[in-house]
Amino acid sequence: MDTQQYKVKAGRKVDLADWPTHEDKGSESEQIEQQLKETIEELKKWHVRLHAEEEKGIVVALQAMDAAGKDEAITYLFSNLTAQGLKVTTIGKPTEEELKHDYLWRLHKALPERGQIGILNRSHYEEVIATRVHNLLEEEPLPNHLIDGEVWNRRYRQINDFERYMFENGFPFVKFFFNISKEEQTTRLLERMKNPEKNWEFSFSDVEEREHWEDYQDIFGDMLTHTSTDHAPWYILPADDEMYSRLIIARVMVEILEGIKPELPEISGEQKHKLEHYIDKLEQEAK
Template sequence: MNHDYLWRIREGLPARGQIGILNRSHYEEVIAPRIHDDALKDEMYPEGMDKDEVWPMRYRQINDFEKHLSENGFKVIKFFFNMSKEEQRERLLERMKDPEKNWEFSFNDVKERRHWDQYQEVFEDILSNTSTEFAPWYVLPADDEWYSRYIITEVMVDCLEKIDPQFPEISDEDRERLDEAIEELENEKN
């Protein structure tokens, strides 16, 4: 591989003054490899490192990366959709049985569901090791979609109020150019 496991996230970061929403992220690199026990088979992983040493190192790297973002003015907010096994089953069955929702279904969802208990252990480990003051996790009661959306809305509104985004101010030079452009368009003949 030509990149480390954080490269896609760095590439996808918003520019200053923009907001980015990532659906999934670098956290996938500390989930699936553990479930499928292929942590040391990929060349993205440190050569010769004991499997049990990889995850604490990754958590530290993720925390360092998120702290770097925070210290440089990028607010990091993380939501974890905590869904019960029964609710997931119901939603999968609905997607499978409703022809209008078949497009939402992936056979891989059923395959991965077979590892439910392992996923829960990994999720707990990740949340415990990567929720920080500068980049907290918000664990959402995902069985209740309305309430989860409510919590997300409250967290995001609070964040935006603290950030207090403002429209950029136009420079004197650009103001002159703008006035000229307005005059040009207003004087344009139809």
């Protein structure tokens, strides 16, 4: 798989109409499923090393329209990894306390420790997406002079600077956008609405947000254009194909970890002698 075809190169203008929402992989479904299983096993091995070494962490941001497959990707892929090396946070509507701070303040408690992968189910990008679609800035306690024609470009720059800061401190960002078609979203929402076992997954706001579909597509494109960087790239997933999208995510994660090259710590010196002593002691007890 060439993951680079789904990567937004820094400086490229993004029109989501130019990016596929599905790939014609129907005849290869069994192969894709097998590749995914193998890639998850690779990911598990690298994640153990990352967690054991405790030098770097990875921040994974997931963004999409409703029913695009974020939750399912988290469950299918990341639930296979060491729990202590994972941190999953859903970023929702800001609380009263969060609104009293700068818009990135609430992100800090969601960030991973060294040795962890931190997954953001929705992320700080909500502050340049939903806030923009629904004109929410005027409802926030911001100084009036900050709400001007440059506010979104200014936020893009601030987000890029923050992600560079994290990268330079050992916490690279990788970001996945689930590019779902309106038709496929309709199918998935209807399934949630009609199936009593899936009703809990449905929210009336999911349908209400569809009224702003075109606004979202334009704003997503603008966001992807301005915030995909060499140090924190976006990948646009053909989200109508859930298994293939998961394979892309898993493959990208393996590539990132291969680049980091975490190593299992080695015991040496006095600790090694102590280890050998206790091995001998326990073996004697076992006889």
